[in-house]
Amino acid sequence: MSDVGEVVRVRIRRLRDCAAELPRYMTDGAVGMDLAAAIDSAITLVPGQRTLVPCGFAIAIPRGYEGQVRPRSGLALRQGISIPNSPGTIDPDYRGEVAVLLVNLAAESVRIEPGQRIAQLVVCPVVRCELEEVDELDATVRGGGGFGHTSS
Numbered sequence: 001m002s003d004v005g006e007v008v009r010v011r012i013r014r015l016r017d018c019a020a021e022l023p024r025y026m027t028d029g030a031v032g033m034d035l036a037a038a039i040d041s042a043i044t045l046v047p048g049q050r051t052l053v054p055c056g057f058a059i060a061i062p063r064g065y066e067g068q069v070r071p072r073s074g075l076a077l078r079q080g081i082s083i084p085n086s087p088g089t090i091d092p093d094y095r096g097e098v099a100v101l102l103v104n105l106a107a108e109s110v111r112i113e114p115g116q117r118i119a120q121l122v123v124c125p126v127v128r129c130e131l132e133e134v135d136e137l138d139a140t141v142r143g144g145g146g147f148g149h150t151s152s
Helices: 073-079
Strands: 011-014 033-036 043-045 050-054 057-060 065-071 088-090 099-104 110-112 117-125
Touching (some): 099 117
Antiparallel strands (some): 011 057, 033 117, 043 110, 065 117
8 A cells, every 4th residue: 555645435437348457556656547548459640640549447536536637758758649638637527438638749650559558647636616706816926927927
């Protein structure tokens, strides 16, 4: 058992019989569970192409949490594979099949193999906000400074 943090019980349901494993932590200290491609045959992504890759399971993220789908750093570094909407969010009320939107940012075509680990899932606590419309916001040193405002 990991000492990374709180353990939260999450229900998961396999949706098909395939080579893909259910999500799992690859090391004791990992905070992300690897997600595998639940596909019957390889997919080739040409440069710039996006595709939705199914993972073969549905999951019940508990209320008060979200599932964040993030790129795998090794795939990004070695093959240029990323997730354009990163992090993707799995809401607590979603019960459909988890799938990952991949994009090939490399100059060459890339193959995604059945069962290949393609992304990570991190389950994180969230808060629900109650917005209060006001006429003015409190002042800060930064004010309305945007992108690059604090760099020199």
